[in-house]
Amino acid sequence: MPSPPLPHAAEVLASQPLTRRGVARAVGGSLLFWSLVTLALAVSAAVDQQRAGRVVTVLEMLARFWPTTLPQMGFTALIALVLQAHPEVLERPRRVLAVAAVGVPLYLLIATPLVVLIQMAQQGQPLARFPEALGQWPAINVWIDAISxxxxxxxxxxxxxxxxTQRQQQLMLQTQADNLRLRLTLLQGQLEPHFLFNTLNSIAALVRGAERTVALQAISRLSDLLRYALRASQQRWVSVADELRFVDDYVALQRLRFGDALRWDARVEGPDWARWACPPLLLQPLVENAVRYGLEAAEPGEHADLSLVVRPEGRTLVLWLSNPRPAEAQLMRGHGLGLAKTRERLQVLYGDRARIETEASSQRFELCLRLPLEDLDAALDAVAGPEPERG
Structure with missing residues (x-):
């Protein structure tokens, strides 16, 4: 499923309109930055004055320098506010250069007279001397202001x-996560009708064989299976123990159809599987594939020895499944769907941390599933997410 296109930069930033908090952040950030710069200049100037034999404190120099940085503070805050209100300029580098080419000289035309007036006020000079003071303003100061x-x-x-860039990356990750969740839901939805269809076929075969009593038992079994399938399909995670019980119930249903022809040997080793997480309806399609491969494709009267081994290897669940492979057998339509979809689900959920390996010989078909073990409670908490803040 293709991912939807990511929004452009302007669309990303426009999703956060100018707010009081944004204004406070722009003004406060500018005030803090230039205050720190001014403090550094005040310390340096005070040290120089003291070396020259003059008694000057840092606070005195700070009081002298800080007012002259007010135009810079305003300019910096204005830039931040403009970028928040008009993020579309980021999409057009030429416009950014044009704004800079016009903005900096315009700032100098406004800021230079303001700084001259501020210094005149600090020195107690009359306003009538403003033209003279402006004309005598050092060019180096203008260059410093231009650079700053x-x-x-x-x-x-x-x-x-x-x-x-950060917002785009977050949106990209969110979009990928949404796509994976949708893809996983579609995959799980494809497996559920497939399982129901094949199970109903099994019951239909019993009815056609005039085994109505057994068919009624099978319908009862199917009811239990569907009850679990319905509950599990609404969850992101279930326990490994639940999945193993579902497999046992499914095999019991198939035994009603195939009788002694289905020989099932299951060995479950290891810890309490109820505490470990497993994707819902993950194991049954693998067993269903083995049953159909080993029995439905076999010649009438043949039996099938199917074996299942489940054991832990460190923090990994290892499931080994083996079934006969009848020679020259023609598989019915739909064989292998569960295996293919299970592989796809594992890739969506675990990436390279989970895998299915198969090996086919002339007599047997063997499958090995390796699944990372994750705590069920932690997995369910992660799906639920943190509780919303209450203000």
């Missing part, structure tokens, strides 16, 4: 691009 404002713009753009 350009750096502020570059930093804000870098932060915005980084946020865009």
């Amino acid at each position: 404002s350009s750096g502020a713009l570059a930093a804000q753009l870098g932060w915005a691009y980084w946020r865009q």
